[in-house]
Amino acid sequence: MVIRYTVLTSTLLLCLSIAQLHAQQLPSLEELLRQQTATDPARIEVSTAARYAQSAGQSSQVTYIVTDEQIRRFSLRNLEQILSLFPGLYVSSDSSYGYLTARGIGRPGDYNSRLLLLVDGTRVNDNIYDAGMIGNNFYIAPQLIDRVEYSPGSGSALYGNNAFLGVVNVITKRGNKLQGGQLAVAANQRDQHDVSVSYGVRHESGHEGWLSLSHSQQDNIAFPDINAPDPLTSQRSQNADLNHKLAASYRYRRLQLQLAGVSRTRQEPMLLAEDPSRSEIFKIKNRNYFISLQHGHRLNEQMELYTHLSTNGFGLTTFTPFIFPSGELRQYQFDVTGKWTNLDLRLSYTPASSHHLLLGIDGQRDHHQSYQFSIDDTIPVLGASSDNNRVGFYLQHSWQLFDNHKFISGFRYDYTKQDVREFSPKLGWVWQLTDKQSVRLSYGTAFRAPNEYEQKTNLFYQLEVPESELIRTLEANWHAQLDNGWSVGSSVYQSRVRNLITANYVQSTLVQFFNDRAVEALGIEATAAKSWQTGTQLQLSASVQRARYNNDQLSLTNSAQQLFKLNVSQPLGRDDLQLNWHMFAASARTSPLRQLPGYARHDLMISWQSTPQLSVVFGLKNALDKVYLDAPLPSAASLRQPGRSAELSVNWNFR
Amino acid sequence: MRWLTALLLLSSALLAPAIQAQSAEASLKAALLYRFVQYSEWSANVPERQHYCIGGDPEVFTALTAMLQQSEEQVTLLTDANEAATCTVLFLSLHLAKQADWGLLLQSPARLTVVEGAELFRKGAMFGLIAEPQRISFRVNLTLARQNGFHLSAQMLKLAKEIH
Incomplete structure (x- = not known):
């Protein structure tokens, strides 16, 4: 009855369409910009797949998007939760870090080095582990994110190193959405409290900026290890995570200066x-920052020059308690520090309507990469430092051969100081079958050079440094906007991976890296979306993916072969009140120790946008309290993932 | 019971009527176009009445014609780039980016120009509609607008996603 009432009321409300109004009765510009539309996804503007803004249908590669509205409605609290909405991505956690598996490939203990992570185009994978941090220690608080774009597939032809399985670009909000003061508060039943304050201004001359401070704290974190012994579980109150973030952005026209920093302290009890029988506190301190300056300059009607300079810092210190031979309690201190600068120059040239050239060069100067291993910061045990450089040159040509056929070709050549030389070609074809239907074919390659940690570890053990891992991907995509309002798409891909860099844990704490056997990954991703006049929105994706070693046909561990994701938003009798249902289902995963059963998890959130300035979201994450396990760590320990948790978040804009 | 509730919600969603995507989106674009004109001032050669020209999108033309039927302003659906001589406001749809002659229409300084997509905006339009999932936003080339003698209201500029 309630549902019938909901549908009926919403339909009546929407009958007052702007199509029926005369000019004098039109909503204000602000109201028009809030109107929902069912835009054909092929027309949506994206910038990640081609490294410049264009309609999604013009690229030979797919780009998926999660919007700020989805982040709000589903109360997504960090990048990890945002990424789990994308087709083909699987996210697991050890309660300290988030681990990504993309299209069936995710190696245990890998800190997401096979996905290139960008913030407004600035590369933020660090220069030690190539790690992309996606948990609470990600640079940008979720309420500052305008949208996240994910372009799956081999992206080295434009981006070089790390764009192995795809590129994720987190795009921050601009002055139109961040004006005045904003307060965001969120809390959940798992003792996590987030507070974020920001202030933004925009002047009519085009100057705009915002500043944001965030605090996130989680106490009493449940031990994910299902076999955690009593001495640990009794100290659960000591298991805590504390994050502070500062982010700021200044823009004037096409100039952007941005900085972001995050400081994290994670402490957890560990057995000595x-x-x-005795437990003490193991602590991780993490300090990361970046400053970037980018500018777009129109040289003439045909040429634009983009300049992007960024400098980043990464600092990680771990404190591991142990009993010294003399019997006293001391700490091993492990310091990792990285500092690097990236410079990217891109020239966009459109000599004719049917041709577009993108020519670019980008380089990375690793100023500092060091490890220090000591006891109580006074007795040095090991010290190593290095500095590296890498440079890449790329060219991409888009050719609109006929009105409905477009060809894309390109390559990139990368060189690093460690004598890594990689040539990454790319080919694409976009065939516009009709106004509402297209087929895309793409072939691309990508590489990931061994990172500093992998190199230095093997050198320490006097082993050969592994070769770069390589991937070749052939992908076909079909997309259609159907007359009944459904937008549907499907991608079929085949990837061949060589030299996959894999860790071999000789003892529990010692690791060596080697190039593993060749892997073939096959998969299909299907997506469908529809918006109804009632305000109901539905998005679903289904992925079937299989990654196997070529020689013995064994499946890769840590990878679900089937994923199903569903997002539904349903107005509850009024436009400003919505029920949001997120369903996530994964098939069984294998780990070296056991088979981890499949599961389905449901998040149910009620969002209330009482005014454009005030939003409240309340609900249950993992509403049915489904118990499920993952094994993202090299130890293959089965880790319990978060159970049911009530959540409340409030966003208040003081204009 | 939980599953039943979920199933009911999904069924109600599937059975509900779909948005008439094309007309709703075209009406929104037409309304935005009208508002852009309202928030812009011609500093010289102020047209006595606006002549809206729509290139490449008959649905926007229909929506705008309906919207302006009680006013004296003129709306024309362009079938050829050569028909734009008297236009004071020009709207070009996304697919015209592939055709060079339409892009040349953006060069006229006395005309307020609104285009869809980044491709046409880069060719020198003053306003660009940005298609986003579930939304339309816009960018403004303020430098170009001022060069062409337009004054754009501060209220509108605050709502623009990008100011170039």
């Missing part, structure tokens, strides 16, 4: 190796 020397006395397993």
Whole structure:
């Protein structure tokens, strides 16, 4: 009855369409910009797949988007939760870090080095582990994110290193959405409290900027290890995570200066190796930052020059308690520091309507890469430092051969100081079958050079440094906007991976890296979306993916072969009140120790946008309290993933 | 019971009527076009009445014609780039980006120009509609607008996604 009432009321309300109005009765510009539309996804503007803004249908590669509205409605609290909405991505957690598996490939212990992570185009994978941090320690608080674009596939022809399985670009909000003061508060039943304050201004001359401070704290974190012993579980109150973030942006026309920094302290009880009946606190301190300056300059009607300079810092210190031979409690201190600068120059040239050239050069100067291993920061045990450089040159040509056929070709050549030389070609074809239907074919390659950690570790053990891992991907995509309002798409891909860099854990704490056997990944991703006049929105994706070693046909561990994701938003009798249902289902995953069963998890959130300035979201994450396990760590320990949790978040804009 | 509720919600969603995507979106574009004109001032050669020209999108033309039927302003659906001589406001749809002659129409300084997509905007339009999932936003080339003698209201500029 309630549902019938909801549908009926919403339909009546929407009968007052702007199509029926005369000019004098039109909504204000602000109201028009809030109107919902069912835009054909092929017309949506994206910038990640081609490294410049264009309609999604013009690219030979697919780009998926999660919007700020979805982030709000589903109360997504960090990048990890945002990424789990994308087709083909699987996210797991060890309660400290988030681990991504893309299209069936995700190696245990890998800190997401096979996905290139960008913030407004600035590369933020660090220069030690190539890690992309996606948990609470990601640079940008979710309420500052305008949208996240994910372009799956081999992207090295434009982006070089790390764009192995795809590129994720987090795009921050601009002055139109961040004006005045904003307060965002969120809390959940798992003792996590987030507070974020920001202030933004925009002047009519085009100057705009915002500043944001965020605090996130989680106490009493449940131990994910299902076999955690009593001495640990009794100290659960000591298991805590604390994050502070600062982010700021200034823009004037096409100039952007941005900075972001995050400071994290993670502490968790651990059993002492020397006395397993005793537990002490293991601590991680993490300090990351970046400053970027980018500018777009129109040279003439045909040419634009983009300049992008960024400098980043990464600092990680771990404190591991142990009992010294003399019997006293001391700490191993492990310091990792990285500092690097990227410069990217891109020239966009349109000599004719049917041709577009993108020519670019980008380089990375690793100023500092160091490890220090000591006891209590006074007794040095090991120290190593290095500095590296890498440079890449790329060219991409888009050719509109006929009105409905477009060809894209390109390549990139990368060179690093460690004598890595990689040539990454790319080919694409977009065939516009009709106004509402297209077929795309693409072939691309990508590489990931061994990172500093992998190199130095093997050199320490006097082993050969592994070769770069390589991937070739052939992909076909079909997309259609159907007359009944459904937008549907499907991608079929085949990837061949060589030299996959894999860790071999000789003892529990020692690791060596080697190039593993060749892998073939096959998969299909299907997506469908529709918006109804009642305000109901539905998005679903289904992925079937299989990654196997070529020689013995064994499946890669840590990868679900089937994923199903569903997002539904349904107005509850009024436009400003919505029920939002997110369903996530994964098939069984294998780990070296056991088979991890499949599961389906449901998040149910009620969002209330009482005014454009005030939004409240309340609901249950993992509403049915589904118990499920993942094994993202090299130890293959089965880790319990978060259970049911009530969540409340409030966003208030003081204009 | 939980599953039943979920199933009911999904069924109600599937059975509900779909948005008439094309006409609703075209009406929104037409309304935005009208508002852009309202928030812009011609500093010289102020047209006595606006002549809206729509290139490449008959649905926007229909929506705008309906919207302006009680006013004296003129709306024309362009079938050829050569028909734009008297236009004071020009709207070009996304697919015209592939045709060079339409892009040349953006060069006229006395004309307020609104285009769809980044491709045409880069060719020198003053306003660009940005298609986003579930939304339309816009960007403004303020430098070009001022060069062409237009004054754009601060209220509108605050709502623009990008100011170039």
